[in-house]
Amino acid sequence: MVGSPIAIALTAALLLAVVAIPVLLIIIAMRGGRHMPKIVALVSYAVMVVVCGASVVAAITLLSGAAVEVTVPITPVEPYLPAGVTLEPATSATIHSGGMDQATLVVSGLPLATRLVMLAALLIAAATAIAVCVVVIRLARSVMSGNPFAVGTAALIATGWILLIGGVSASLVGQIGDVMACYDLFEYTGGTAPESWNPAGGFAGPGWPQPAGFNLTIPWWPLGGALVLALIAGVFRYGEQLQRDSEGLV
Amino acid sequence: MPPEDDAGRVHCRLDELLERRGITLTRLSEMVGVSVVNLSVLKNDRARAIRFSTLTAICDALDCSVGELLQVRPG
Numbered sequence: 440m441v442g443s444p445i446a447i448a449l450t451a452a453l454l455l456a457v458v459a460i461p462v463l464l465i466i467i468a469m470r471g472g473r474h475m476p477k478i479v480a481l482v483s484y485a486v487m488v489v490v491c492g493a494s495v496v497a498a499i500t501l502l503s504g505a506a507v508e509v510t511v512p513i514t515p516v517e518p519y520l521p522a523g524v525t526l527e528p529a530t531s532a533t534i535h536s537g538g539m540d541q542a543t544l545v546v547s548g549l550p551l552a553t554r555l556v557m558l559a560a561l562l563i564a565a566a567t568a569i570a571v572c573v574v575v576i577r578l579a580r581s582v583m584s585g586n587p588f589a590v591g592t593a594a595l596i597a598t599g600w601i602l603l604i605g606g607v608s609a610s611l612v613g614q615i616g617d618v619m620a621c622y623d624l625f626e627y628t629g630g631t632a633p634e635s636w637n638p639a640g641g642f643a644g645p646g647w648p649q650p651a652g653f654n655l656t657i658p659w660w661p662l663g664g665a666l667v668l669a670l671i672a673g674v675f676r677y678g679e680q681l682q683r684d685s686e687g688l689v
Numbered sequence: 690m691p692p693e694d695d696a697g698r699v700h701c702r703l704d705e706l707l708e709r710r711g712i713t714l715t716r717l718s719e720m721v722g723v724s725v726v727n728l729s730v731l732k733n734d735r736a737r738a739i740r741f742s743t744l745t746a747i748c749d750a751l752d753c754s755v756g757e758l759l760q761v762r763p764g
Contacts, residue, residue, distance in 0.1 A: 685738075686737060687736050687737030687738060688737065688738040688739070688740065689723065689730055689731045689736045689739050689743055
């Protein structure tokens with residue numbers, strides 16, 4: 440369907456919106472940004488609504504055991520051709536090493552434990568996003584009310600910790616859920632095959648990948664986000680000090 | 690840094706100086722270019738700090754010294 444005119448038009452419209460909205464916000468900010476806090480607050484409210492809605496739908500889907508899309512890590516499979524097949528390369532590009540190390544699948548019938556772990560990752564990520572949106576809304580409101588430092592450094596530092604712990608744990612729990620789903624899907628206890636069929640190197644080559652095992656990757660973006668919030672908290676502390684110093688000054 | 694409470698020991702004699710010279714707060718505001726609100730804060734001893742420029746302008750307008758305008762009460 441990717442090639443249909445409607446799909447192309449929709450993709451183009453979506454891309455335009457994705458590019459246009461940030462550009463519009465930057466233009467507004469550069470023109471003095473009088474309405475910027477209101478726009479930021481509205482966008483944050485919209486993000487909260489979308490996150491809540493998407494989380495509820497995803498949670499219901501997971502708990503009901505309906506088909507869900509998962510991306511699971513697999514033992515890398517090198518691209519290969521069946522014996523006797525050769526292709527004329529389109530360019531001079533050649534593969535030296537590596538392989539396909541993950542599979543995106545629509546699956547159903549996952550065990551409850553796996554679904555609960557995936558649900559936990561989803562809820563942690565949603566709660567983290569909502570916490571960040573709440574502090575952004577509070578910041579925007581305090582700017583609109585003419586008291587930009589009303590949010591306070593403690594709230595910003597707390598949000599930094601939430602972002603750090605929530606972001607890292609959501610990613611790690613999500614990866615654990617993916618690995619569990621991978622084992623649930625690709626592990627086998629036995630099977631049958633034609634007598635003559637004996638693939639070297641297991642079943643990965645012919646199309647049945649093996650789970651990659653626990654190889655957790657710690658994401659660094661929550662640490663970056665938390666550091667930015669800590670920096671903003673430092674700026675706010677300085678601003679509060681200046682505001683206090685100027686109180687009662689004539 | 691000196692204690693914050695000490696700011697309350699400074700007494701501004703703006704009220705007496707204005708009365709003696711027959712000048713209203715509004716008129717002084719026009720003369721020195723400081724808002725009536727800020728002058729009122731100063732007059733009622735609610736100010737916690739004063740700019741040198743404000744001090745100079747008030748002293749010039751009322752033809753007085755800093756010592757006549759501000760007094761430090763004993764702690």
